[in-house]
Amino acid sequence: MIEITIDQKKVKAEEGQTVLQAALNAGIYIPYLCHHPEFVEVKGLSSIERVYQGGEAKDGEGGVPFEGCMLCLVEIEGQSGLLKSCEIKAEEGMQVRTDTEKVRETRQENIAKILEQHPHACLVCAQADGCDQKICSLGIPENERCCSKYGICELQKVAEFIGIEKGLPPYVPSSDPIVDEDSLFKRAYDLCIGCLRCVRVCREIRGADALAFTVRDGRVVVGSNQPSLKESGCKYCGVCVEVCPTGALLDGDVRSGKRKKSSLRLKIKPPILPPEQHLALTEGNLENVPEGEGIYILFDEAKEIYKISGVENIREALLEEMDAGSPAAFFNYEEDPMFTGKERQLTQQYMKKHGEMPPGNSELDDLF
Amino acid sequence: MAEMEEQTIEYWRWDEGNWKNPDMDFKDAEILTAGIDVGSVSSQAVIMADGELFAYGNTRSGYNSRDSASNVMNMALEAVPGLKLEDIHYVVGTGYGRVRVPFANKAITEIACHARGANYMYGPKVRTIMDMGGQDLKAISCDERGKVLNFVMNEKCAAGTGRGMEVMADLLKVPIQKVGEMSFQVEKEPPPVSTTCVLFAKTEALGLLKNGWSVPKVLAAYCSAMAHRIYGVVKTVDVKKEFVITGGCAKNSGIINRLEKELGFEIYKDTKVDTQLAGAIGAALFGKALYEKSKKK
Structure with missing residues (x-):
């Protein structure tokens, strides 16, 4: 074991681990999109000359190394510029900074580059709260708006963590095909951000090597190595769908962006997402909670959402929860005069992910 | 010649009003509960007697939810000569301004109240x-x-x-x-x-x-x-x-x-109850259950 310092906090790392892996293991979040907890070593990936998106062949440059998402950048004392924490191996005594002004700004520039080439209108829309995403009152065409994964999308969470700059140019729709000839998978290549997680996981975890990428006009273009998935060696295991941080790869028969739950699917670790604030449910912490209108969220010991509620007086409501002997261990809150709307919005987001209401929201169960 | 009165017809104005069940008397009821649904456009107050629809008021909401709640409650009470707010055992508030019903014992989300109300109006199917x-x-x-x-x-x-x-x-x-x-x-x-x-x-x-x-x-x-x-x-x-x-x-x-x-x-359209009342009905029914629960303690 070696010891490094990240943001003035001492962190233990194993020999051979990258700075990113060491940070994530220690609970320090550094944003990333092309990395995944299943990837152990940094393996160089290079482009090939032709890939297939459905029946369509896409030709490009071969032999171009993969640059990466450029989001995990950090500053290291003694080294100039910003470095990719997913590539740098942790060394004894290293001093790492993840929160400098330069790091923040550069990450925002880089996520903006990714978002510009991906439909993102809903992420920057002032009217997003309470919108059911069926009809856009602003008249934005469907192919510029967020896909069915809105609210449970990893790219969205990472972008919101890093910060989306104002004045982000609108997405210009591409002519990339949507391939759903295999009824098991739906591949929307206009949503692909070229993170190559699917290519790597297919190669390294599944050993099928069915996917690859080429480079056209400086852009990473992903596809299968043969015209059909079957010919490419695809085993239809679905890990590519599991790791995709956007809605580019979806299960063909599951609605609204949810991932298929199947015991036959290869089990892989979930990605580590930007942290949400969890305050311990204690009287001490409640003293700082305002007595105004807003919503509060209760979490259980495992930091899973237990209850979502909109109230007139947040502090009073939380004290009542404590007095009533709530099984919750943590909480978070947000002031909002339109708390009934906010409560509904958050509850809907929860249901989109879990398919049912939060467990603690069933306080009315004995009133039927 | 008599002057012609200018009539301004408000085409958008749907019927507001109140009603009382002519076959019921509130003095026969054991438990009287009320549900107040303050919506962004309309407000309803429903009074249930032992879980049956007894009286209601339906009116346009004002900009102040507290006033809307009081107004519509008074409207419902006016339909029942002799009935006062103090006679109601339990009041549940719901809707857009649900927690701003000043005389409510509890506030319940309108989604839950609507589902419960629909269940009453159309049955368990x-x-x-x-x-x-x-x-x-x-x-x-x-x-x-x-x-x-x-x-x-x-x-x-x-x-x-x-x-x-x-x-x-x-x-x-x-x-x-x-x-x-x-x-x-x-x-x-x-x-x-x-x-x-x-x-x-x-x-x-x-x-x-x-x-x-x-x-x-x-x-x-x-x-x-x-x-x-x-x-x-x-x-x-x-x-x-x-x-x-x-x-x-x-x-x-x-x-x-x-x-x-x-x-x-x-x-299904087989209900005789005004469809605008679903939320307030659900709220009043939850009120009855909450009142019964509090009596057991």
Whole structure:
């Protein structure tokens, strides 16, 4: 074991681990999109000359190394510029900074580059709260708006963590095909951000090597190595769908962006997402909670959402929860005069992910 | 010669009022509960006697939720000579301004109240509820007890909501109660209006009138677009044939019939209770259960 310092906090790392892996293991979040907890070593990936998106062949440059998402950048004392924490191996005594002004700004520039080439209108829309995403009152065409994964999308969470700059140019729709000839998978290549997680996981975890990428006009273009998935060696295991941080790869028969739950699917670790604030449910912490209108969220010991509620007086409501002997261990809150709307919005987001209401929201169960 | 009085007809104004069940006397009731549903456009107060619909008030909401709650409660009480607020054992507030009912014992989310109310109005067979309110749309999936399993809500777009209909009724100078009936006075069903946005639909409607379309034809085109928009929202929850519609817009046959065509089946309409009362009824029923629970302690 070696010891490094990240943001003035001492962190233990194993020999051979990258700075990113060491940070994530220690609970320090550094944003990333092309990395995944299943990837152990940094393996160089290079482009090939032709890939297939459905029946369509896409030709490009071969032999171009993969640059990466450029989001995990950090500053290291003694080294100039910003470095990719997913590539740098942790060394004894290293001093790492993840929160400098330069790091923040550069990450925002880089996520903006990714978002510009991906439909993102809903992420920057002032009217997003309470919108059911069926009809856009602003008249934005469907192919510029967020896909069915809105609210449970990893790219969205990472972008919101890093910060989306104002004045982000609108997405210009591409002519990339949507391939759903295999009824098991739906591949929307206009949503692909070229993170190559699917290519790597297919190669390294599944050993099928069915996917690859080429480079056209400086852009990473992903596809299968043969015209059909079957010919490419695809085993239809679905890990590519599991790791995709956007809605580019979806299960063909599951609605609204949810991932298929199947015991036959290869089990892989979930990605580590930007942290949400969890305050311990204690009287001490409640003293700082305002007595105004807003919503509060209760979490259980495992930091899973237990209850979502909109109230007139947040502090009073939380004290009542404590007095009533709530099984919750943590909480978070947000002031909002339109708390009934906010409560509904958050509850809907929860249901989109879990398919049912939060467990603690069933306080009315004995009133039927 | 007598002067002609100028009459300003408000086409968008739907019927407000109060009512009391003529066959019931509040003095015979063991438990009296009230549900107050303060919505963004309308407010209802329902009084249940031992879990049966006893009296109600229905009025337009003001800008102050507290006042709206008090006003509509007084309206309901006025329908029952001799009944005072103090006689009510338990009051539950709900709706857009649910926690601002000053005299409520508890506030419960309107989604839960609507499902419970629909269960009372249509029976335990109800599984899918579409609440077409004044300014929002809700699609709710519930079980046989009226408990919410899933829901989808839209609060950003007026298309398909009461407000959207009020705007069109006003523009076309058709009393809102007659919109549905009128929309069927066409020889052939016209194509739906191309935009669902209420603001743009106004402009489009004026254009159609200029092109010689009759008012019924424009109404038909608008109702058709609304039905389609609502169908889009409903599809996101598990749509079952045991489908009901609550809210003021349920009284608009122009949208309901066209929605049934999109669904491919007929929805249940077998309730004698005003569909705008669903939320307040659910709230009053929860009130009864909460009161009984408190007595057991």
